[in-house]
Amino acid sequence: MKRSPKDVIDSARMISRRALVMGTVQVGVIGVLGMRLQSMQVDQADEYRLLAEENRINIRLLPPARGMIFDRNGIAIADNEQNYRVVMVREDAGDIGEVLAKLTELVDINPEVLARAMDEMQRRSPFVPVTIADRLSWEDVAQINLNTPALPGITAEVGLSRVYPWGADLAHVVGYVGPVSDYDLQRIDDNDPLLQIPKFQIGKSGAENKMEHTLRGSAGDKRIEVNAAGRIMRELDRREGEPGKDVQLTIDSRLQSYVQARLDGQSAGAVVIDLENGDLRAVASAPAFDPNLFVRGISSRDWTALNEDKYRPLAAKAVQGTYPPGSTFKMVVALAAMEAGVTTAEETVYCGGYTDVFNIRFHCWKRGGHGNINLHESLKQSCDCYYYEIAQRVGIDKIAEMARKLGLGVRHDLPLSAVATGLAPDKEWKSSVRGESWRIGDTVNASIGQGDVLASPLQIAVMTARLATGREVTPRLIRLIDGVAQPSGLGESLGVNENTLRRIRSSMYDVCNHHRGTGYRSRIIAEGHKMAGKSGTSQVRRITAEERAAGVIRNEDLPWERRDHALFTAFAPFDNPRYAVSVIVEHGGGGSAAAAPIARDIILQAQFGGPPPLEAYPSDVRDRIAAQQRRIEERIPPGSSGLVRA
Structure with a gap:
């Protein structure tokens, strides 16, 4: 049926109004998107650049050298010795069981030690390095470094570990250090990030314990570049920590x-x-x-x-x-x-x-x-x-x-x-x-x-x-x-x-x-x-x-x-x-x-x-x-x- 001129005019007006509303909505949406893009690309550019940078750069703590303890004549009675160890970062490893199986083919690791390390990994954040084994030989470290591509998340490191040259003679005076435990974290009021490093050594008894803050020092850090698989490509920079202070006792x-x-x-x-x-x-x-x-x-x-010794050593x-x-x-x-x-x-x-x-x-x-x-x-x-x-x-x-x-x-x-x-x-x-x-x-x-x-x-x-x-x-x-x-x-x-x-x-x-x-x-x-x-x-x-x-x-x-x-x-x-x-x-x-x-x-x-x-x-x-x-x-x-x- 033929439409009257009046109907045609009304229909045209309605279409124009709809077009105007739709156009306004489209302009508004485009405007909001534009403002968001400006915010992300201009106003928040540094923040997103940092996030992108963190995806390829990891920052890791560097434990400081623990202060040494000497007797009155300058003889070392609590010393530090070089310690080769292997650590794993769980989020970089993928299949943990498969990686550890390959590792044990290269290095002889006590099953009890391995079980403790796996338990430690489950309790720690996935990005925290966990020590799998320490006191390795240089030959073990060389084997690990040679097979790095097949061991994602595994890194061989060299650090320092405490040693007591006089053994039992000064045990009750100097005391000893040991790996930081959950019990230690609960009982001491200390927010030092070093304590979050698995197997980080702290004083447990004697002068080692009572002089802990003096001997511990403060952490350094290093920035390392990793590829998409999380493998370390290179070390970008390093800031060494402050070593602990040396202590001389009055003991001869x-x-x-x-x-x-x-x-x-x-x-x-x-x-x-x-x-x-x-x-x-x-x-x-x-x-x-x-x-x-x-x-x-x-x-x-x-x-x-x-x-159980009745003489209570x-x-x-x-x-x-x-x-x-x-x-x-x-x-x-x-x-x-x-x-x-x-x-x-x-x-x-x-x-x-x-x-x-x-x-x-x-x-x-x-x-x-x-x-x-x-x-x-x-x-x-x-x-x-x-x-x-x-x-x-x-x-x-x-x-x-x-x-x-x-x-x-x-x-x-x-x-x-x-x-x-x-x-x-x-x-x-x-x-x-x-x-x-x-x-x-x-x-x-x-x-x-x-x-x-x-x-x-x-x-x-x-x-x-x-x-x-x-x-x-x-x-x-x-x-x-x-x-x-x-x-x-x-x-x-x-x-x-x-x-x-x-x-x-x-x-x-x-x-x-x-x-x-x-x-x-x-x-x-x-x-x-x-x-x-x-x-x-x-x-x-x-x-x-x-x-x-x-x-x-x-x-x-x-x-x-x-x-x-x-x-x-x-x-x-x-x-x-x-x-x-x-x-x-x-x-x-x-x-x-x-x-x-x-x-x-x-x-x-x-x-x-x-x-x-x-x-x-x-x-x-x-x-x-x-x-x-x-x-x-x-x-x-x-x-x-x-x-x-x-």
């Missing part, structure tokens, strides 16, 4: 080796302090362990063997172990009583072999008693009843105060693992910790270093150093950091009457040099080298009245773990004190028999700067000492015999 590694050898066969600890500056010359615990076992991750067999007995100090504590009680004015050096106390306190009988070690005895004789012969009496007069609070002044019951700030605080108990301590009142019997027990009193060999050595010098000698382990000297431990005056200190020292001298002294059999006869000391025997079991009546069982007849601990502490030379030493022999029996000979040998070694002449010893023991010196010389590592004075 040669003296340390001697002490460790002298303690061999015992469950024991010993400390040697230089009285001129508080330097710890030796801090030894026996038995020890080889820290090199931990560097790459210790095997379960080795770990079990160390943990992992325990740093010299600083971590706390023991009742026994009669070595008597100097504290004597000094507290003299300073408080409750006794004099001339006053005598009667010892009949026991003291009754509120119907409780406290025995002296000498069953028949010592008779009337004064301060000097009480220390020389180690009479217990004398201290039962004067301790009741002075009271536990003043005894505890003096103990802390001498370094007991105080945690000494040293970069070592688990440095013990010990315990110098007083009335407030018992009330707050046990909710009980202090009793007179507690004071009597504490007067001979038993009961709640606890001290480490380190603390007993500090006590002896302060008695010998009258100064607040403070133990120091770090001598230099990157060549910068650390504060001395010389210490200020204790503020104790010097005449009283002289009487204590004189008594300690007779302990070792008078025929009735408890340490006489371990005396030094060389003029200018004689020592003053004090023995101690720390009971680990209660002796019942029935046992006393029937006869006390001898230590050597008891099982090892029920025997008394043996202690001895000393300083020398007496006329001009230079060194203090303390020794603990766990379950060794009497201090004068088990610990005193060790202390004498150590302090002679320190004084003479090496093996002392046999003439320094009493004639009746020289043959035995000569044989002992030969055995120890064989035990000490080559090149370490003799000391170098600093």
Whole structure:
């Protein structure tokens, strides 16, 4: 049907409107696209250029060289050695199983190590390099490099790994490093990206742990160009990290080796302090362990063997172990009583072999008693009843105060693992910790270093150093950091009457040099080298009245773990004190028999700067000492015999 002119005009108008709307929409869309293109090509050009660049350039962290640790004579005791290793980046490898199968055809890799590496890869981000194996030979590295095209994601690298040349001799002092673990990441508040590198080594114990931030350094990085398959084409640039700082300890590694050898066969600890500056010359615990076992991750067999050893080789007995100090504590009680004015050096106390306190009988070690005895004789012969009496007069609070002044019951700030605080108990301590009142019997027990009193060999050595010098000698382990000297431990005056200190020292001298002294059999006869000391025997079991009546069982007849601990502490030379030493022999029996000979040998070694002449010893023991010196010389590592004075 023929349309009217009006219909034609209306239809044309409608088409024009639709065209206008469509055109507007098209222009709008084109405008938006144009603006987006401008934004991407002009405004965001740098950002997209960077993204494109990151697709072909990888940035990888470069671990810094860990700072070395030296002894006081500049001998390396924690070193770095070159270490060839092979790493894998999971996102570049494709089929991981196939690549690892090819790798094991070229390099012999322990299946257990390989399984740990695969587990590590699953837990890490796909772009993080994971160490598959380390300590490879150069021939292994050459094989890997030759077959690189067939090993996508695999790279052979050379780095540094920790090594401890002195092995077990310095294990408890230097400590060890090990691969960073998930447990480490959870317990330490440290955002250093280096810790995300699998098998990155961090300090786990000892100075390695406590000086971690000083020794670690900071990361560098390198930019590498990779092709579309992720294979490394070339290294574009490199920024080396900041190496860790070197640390020099106060330890004399040669003296340390001697002490460790002298303690061999015992469950024991010993400390040697230089009285001129508080330097710890030796801090030894026996038995020890080889820290090199931990560097790459210790095997379960080795770990079990160390943990199940009843002599506890992992325990740093010299600083971590706390023991009742026994009669070595008597100097504290004597000094507290003299300073408080409750006794004099001339006053005598009667010892009949026991003291009754509120119907409780406290025995002296000498069953028949010592008779009337004064301060000097009480220390020389180690009479217990004398201290039962004067301790009741002075009271536990003043005894505890003096103990802390001498370094007991105080945690000494040293970069070592688990440095013990010990315990110098007083009335407030018992009330707050046990909710009980202090009793007179507690004071009597504490007067001979038993009961709640606890001290480490380190603390007993500090006590002896302060008695010998009258100064607040403070133990120091770090001598230099990157060549910068650390504060001395010389210490200020204790503020104790010097005449009283002289009487204590004189008594300690007779302990070792008078025929009735408890340490006489371990005396030094060389003029200018004689020592003053004090023995101690720390009971680990209660002796019942029935046992006393029937006869006390001898230590050597008891099982090892029920025997008394043996202690001895000393300083020398007496006329001009230079060194203090303390020794603990766990379950060794009497201090004068088990610990005193060790202390004498150590302090002679320190004084003479090496093996002392046999003439320094009493004639009746020289043959035995000569044989002992030969055995120890064989035990000490080559090149370490003799000391170098600093």
